[in-house]
Amino acid sequence: MATVTVIPAKPMQELKGLEATARLRVCAYVRVSTDNEEQLSSYQAQVEHYTSYIKNNPAWEFCGIFADEGISGTNTKKRVEFNRMIEYCMTGKIDMVITKSISRFARNTLDTLKYVRQLKEKGVAIFFEKENVNTLDSKGEFLITLLGSLAQEESSNLSQITRMGISYRFQEGKVLVNHNKFLGYTKDEQGQLVIVPEEAEIVRRIYREFLDGKSPYKIASNLQRDGILTGAGGSHWYDSTVIKILRNEKYMGDALLQKTFTVDFLTKKRVKNTGHAAQYYVENSHEAIISKEEFAAVQMELERRANMRGYSKTGKSKFTSDYAFSGTLFCGNCGSKFRRMKWGRGKNEQIVWVCINHQMNGNEACEMKAVKEKALEKAFVRAMNRIIASKETYIIEEISGTEYDFEAIDARLKDLQQELVNVVRNNQEYSSLAAEIERLQVHKQRLKGDEAEKVWRDRMREDFMAYLDAREGKLLDKFDGDLFRRLVEKVKVLSMVEVVFVFKIGVEMWEIL
Numbered sequence: 001m002a003t004v005t006v007i008p009a010k011p012m013q014e015l016k017g018l019e020a021t022a023r024l025r026v027c028a029y030v031r032v033s034t035d036n037e038e039q040l041s042s043y044q045a046q047v048e049h050y051t052s053y054i055k056n057n058p059a060w061e062f063c064g065i066f067a068d069e070g071i072s073g074t075n076t077k078k079r080v081e082f083n084r085m086i087e088y089c090m091t092g093k094i095d096m097v098i099t100k101s102i103s104r105f106a107r108n109t110l111d112t113l114k115y116v117r118q119l120k121e122k123g124v125a126i127f128f129e130k131e132n133v134n135t136l137d138s139k140g141e142f143l144i145t146l147l148g149s150l151a152q153e154e155s156s157n158l159s160q161i162t163r164m165g166i167s168y169r170f171q172e173g174k175v176l177v178n179h180n181k182f183l184g185y186t187k188d189e190q191g192q193l194v195i196v197p198e199e200a201e202i203v204r205r206i207y208r209e210f211l212d213g214k215s216p217y218k219i220a221s222n223l224q225r226d227g228i229l230t231g232a233g234g235s236h237w238y239d240s241t242v243i244k245i246l247r248n249e250k251y252m253g254d255a256l257l258q259k260t261f262t263v264d265f266l267t268k269k270r271v272k273n274t275g276h277a278a279q280y281y282v283e284n285s286h287e288a289i290i291s292k293e294e295f296a297a298v299q300m301e302l303e304r305r306a307n308m309r310g311y312s313k314t315g316k317s318k319f320t321s322d323y324a325f326s327g328t329l330f331c332g333n334c335g336s337k338f339r340r341m342k343w344g345r346g347k348n349e350q351i352v353w354v355c356i357n358h359q360m361n362g363n364e365a366c367e368m369k370a371v372k373e374k375a376l377e378k379a380f381v382r383a384m385n386r387i388i389a390s391k392e393t394y395i396i397e398e399i400s401g402t403e404y405d406f407e408a409i410d411a412r413l414k415d416l417q418q419e420l421v422n423v424v425r426n427n428q429e430y431s432s433l434a435a436e437i438e439r440l441q442v443h444k445q446r447l448k449g450d451e452a453e454k455v456w457r458d459r460m461r462e463d464f465m466a467y468l469d470a471r472e473g474k475l476l477d478k479f480d481g482d483l484f485r486r487l488v489e490k491v492k493v494l495s496m497v498e499v500v501f502v503f504k505i506g507v508e509m510w511e512i513l
Contacts, residue, residue: 023058023059023060023061024059024060024061024095024096025060025061025063025093025094025095025096026054026057026060026061026062026063026094026095026096026097026098027054027062027063027064027065027066027085027088027094027096027097027098028046028050028051028053028054028065028066028097028098028099029065029066029067029081029082029085029097029098029099029104029105030043030046030047030050030065030066030067030068030099030100030104031043031067031068031069031079031082031104031105032069043067043069046067046100047065047067050065050098051065053098054098060096063088063093063094066081066082066084066085067081068080068081068082085097086115086118086119089119089122089124090118090119090122092122094124095123095124095125096124096125096126096127097119097124097125097126097127098126098127098129099126099127099128099129100128100129100130101128101129101130101131102128102130102131102133105126105128116135119135120135120136123136180232181231181232182231182250183199183202183203183230183231183245184196184199184200184202184203184231184251184289185199185250185286185289192286193250193285193286193287194286194287195287195289199231200289202223202228203245203251203289203290204289204290205223206219206223206242206245206246207246207251207290207294207295207298209222210242210246210298210301211294211297211298211301212482212485212486213327213328213485213486214485215239215327216239216240216242216243216246217239217242218322219239219242220237220238220239220241220242221237223237223242224236224237243302246298246302247299247302249295250286251288251289251290251295252288252289252290252291252292252294252295253283253284253285253286253287253288253292254282254283254284254285254292255282255285255286256282292448292452293452293453293455293456293459294456295452296448296449296452296453296456297452297453297456299449300449300453305327322340323340323481324377324479324481324482324484324485325338325340325353325373325376325484325491326340328484328485328488328489328490328491329353329371329376329490329491329493330490330491330492330493331355331357331358331366331368331493332368332492332493332494332495332500333355333366333367333368334355334357334358334365334366334368336355336356336357336358336366337356338353338354338355338356338371338493339353339354339356339359340352340353340373341353341354341359341370343370350372350373350374351372351373351374352370352371352372352373353370353371353372353373353376353493354369354370355368355369355493368493368495368496369496370496371493371496371499371513372513375513376491376499376513377479378479378513379499379501379511379512379513380479380484380488380501380511381476381477381478381479382511383501383509383511384476384483384487385475385476386509387468387507387509388468388471388473388474388475388476389473389475391465391468406444406447406448409440409443409444409447410444412440413437413440413441413444416433416436416437416440419433457504457505457506460504460505461505464487464503464505487503487504487505488501488502488503488504489502489503489504490502496513497512497513498510498511498512498513499511499513
């Protein structure tokens with residue numbers, strides 16, 4: 001019969017080459033996950049407890065308290081004191097770490113086991129007081145695996161509870177916005193968005209300049225030139241920043257909630273919500289800086305510029321506003337945009353605009369050739385003077401349109417959403433209801449766009465009339481690029497000698513070059 005002899009593990013002091021009487025160097029790690037008063041009281045009590053606990057053990061040498069306040073335990077990236085403690089352990093300055101529980105040390109199983117193994121290789125023990133587990137014991141790592149998994153589940157549950165709370169607030173129409181980087185708004189004592197007047201004027205300027213024909217790049221350059229700060233307080237403006245402002249529905253007083261969602265509760269990674277989670281659109285949730293009509297006009301202009309026909313690999317043409325006619329001249333033959341070029345040299349040099357399709361692909365693709373810039377400028381002046389001289393002939397009356405019954409659509413949507421809730425509760429098929437809700441919402445947004453476009457064109461007509469009244473019949477004597485961009489939507493080049501100016505109010509003026 002085999003004989004089994006137990007060979008006891010060596011004391012830690014001996015493993016480290018120290019005398020058997022050498023004291024263990026012990027520290028404690030303390031963390032609370034929130035910054036409310038109750039938790040901070042617990043935090044201070046833990047610090048006092050472990051300081052006394054370690055110092056009163058004659059076999060231990062006190063090596064300090066490492067403490068992090070108000071930091072989530074789902075990962076260790078931002079826990080400064082935790083990381084400093086690990087560094088001390090790895091450099092041989094600490095023999096044992098005491099902490100209240102696994103959930104105070106780490107809620108991520110992978111992180112927990114990573115540091116347990118890392119410190120175990122260095123002969124450093126971690127003692128979890130609540131669970132009464134020493135990681136250098138024979139069963140320590142097995143228990144850590146089980147307890148760590150439970151702690152990770154707790155973190156997942158907490159994440160789900162938090163997400164549900166946010167979802168409920170969304171359903172109630174409560175807007176959650178980081179107002180510290182939100183140009184134009186701040187929050188009042190009740191947490192409601194309120195306008196910052198001087199910042200709101202910057203937002204209005206951005207929308208106004210865009211509708212006047214400037215590109216986001218040009219707008220950003222002008223803002224930077226004028227020393228205007230971004231919403232984040234930076235001095236450098238990017239065209240992408242301008243585009244985000246132009247596309248943000250919150251500037252018209254509405255709010256689309258849950259544009260992003262968390263895909264991993266451990267890493268807190270957020271991605272764009274493209275249908276993976278429910279979204280909530282809240283109308284009139286706060287005071288608007290930009291009218292809904294102006295916002296709709298900007299969205300239409302963004303789409304128009306994005307869909308310009310070009311001859312690159314993508315088939316699109318990038319919009320620019322470097323010159324008055326940039327992005328406004330279109331070929332009457334093939335629909336392509338025109339490009340600005342210089343012909344000749346010295347005294348014979350002249351600026352012309354050429355159909356990009358003709359330039360790149362020749363006469364077989366399009367027979368349209370160049371038109372002279374000076375001729376275009378003179379043609380616009382003549383067209384404007386015809387309108388100034390006989391404004392009643394050209395300025396159309398207020399645009400008539402269909403009355404939109406949004407109340408009926410909203411009532412039907414409300415009924416469908418209640419049906420959907422009941423279907424989900426009963427675990428029934430709900431795809432048909434969801435499809436009808438989506439169809440109605442798309443239809444409603446399309447009608448709102450049509451209504452906004454009508455109102456915006458009526459407003460432009462009023463502004464045009466105000467401009468003409470202010471001139472009191474005085475004719476233009478030279479070309480004004482800013483006026484052209486403000487009033488003209490596009491120019492159709494019918495031939496080398498004839499064009500049609502399409503004004504934003506709907507008036508079309510034919511001119512000979």
